[in-house]
Amino acid sequence: MNTTAFTSQHQQITPLLLCNVWDVASAKTAEKMGFSAIGTSSAAIARMLGYADGEHMQFAELLFIVKRIAACCKLPLSVDIEAGFSDDPQVTAGYIKALAEVGVVGINIEDSKVNKADGQRSLINGDNFAKFLLAITSELLKDNIDVFINVRTDTFLLGIEGALKETQKRADLYQVAGANGLFVPCIVDKQAIETVVNCTILPVNVMCMPDLPGFNNLKLLGVKRISMGNFMFDVLQDDFTARLNNIMKANSFKPVFEPVL
Known part of the structure; x- marks a missing residue:
């Protein structure tokens, strides 16, 4: 499946249920079970390789796993690249190009970083991250690289004060910067989900949580993608x-x- 077809999966009435995988075996199981798309979980891959989450593994290690999944599974594949594995947007754009070359049709990129010294995750300034994202999307456009860019905002994951308003603000910033989708992990309140969905034209992605509404309710709320993390x-x-x-x-x-x- 090409990126255009993968993008269309985010515009259906029924949300895209994305099976998150970490190796070829899990990807093949998802394919066997009839899922229509898969996405890697960076946290799962990191743990499988003996690393903590938060860009402790090298991009080359991630790329090796992705190559094997892409070679052995026909489902459209999105890859979690954490915060981009670099503070240089040209380097991150280069990583995305490398993924596209092996058949990846989408990526997740997040607006928080983990401090490797103490393991604490913190939110990146929204304006700064939007500039970083715009530089990446501009570089990809220049090189005619077409991938679905799902931007994860960690406002709810980190439980920041005024998370809903900050999410709405970041949705606008990231849309302008070239995002194709908005991923809001840890949002579970129905009214909050509906507010986010209605504040942006970007398809909204939510993630498995104990209190997440059922899939039928998420469909009614306008959610377009559901992940397993x-x-x-x-x-x-x-x-x-x-x-x-x-x-x-x-x-x-x-x-x-x-x-x-």
Whole structure:
């Protein structure tokens, strides 16, 4: 699928349910289950490789995983590039070009950064991030690189004061800077979701959370994309832990062939 077709998936009445993956096996499972698109989870890939989330892994390591997924799975693929793996927009644009060359049709880029010294995540100034984004989209346009740019704003994820108003402000800034979609993780309140949807022409993406409304309600609210984040990866790790624990308790491999309790 090309980028135009992937973009059209964000304009359907029924939201695009994006399966987040971290390796070829998870991507192939999503394909087998009938998902129409996949997206990598940077947090899941980082953890799989032994890194903390927040650009601790090298872009080259991410690119290797992405190449294998793209080579083995036919579903349209979006890639989470965190905050761009650089403060230089030309470097980040170069990374996006490299992804496009292996068949990636979309990217996620976020407006917060993790301080590698203390692990704390903080929001980037909205105007500054919009300038960074505009420089990236201008570079891609110049080189005729067409990818769906889903911009993640971490206003709700970080629980900042006045998160709803700040999200509306950033939606405007990022739209002007060339964003194709707006991703607001951790927003769960129906009224807040509806307000964000109605404040922008960008298709709005929400993420799996315990209190997130059901898919039918999200459809009625006008949400266009629903992501899983790293939650499926985490749940599978918990299941793995439980199964290993059952093996040790049973002193037998019988739990391998039984449901996890």
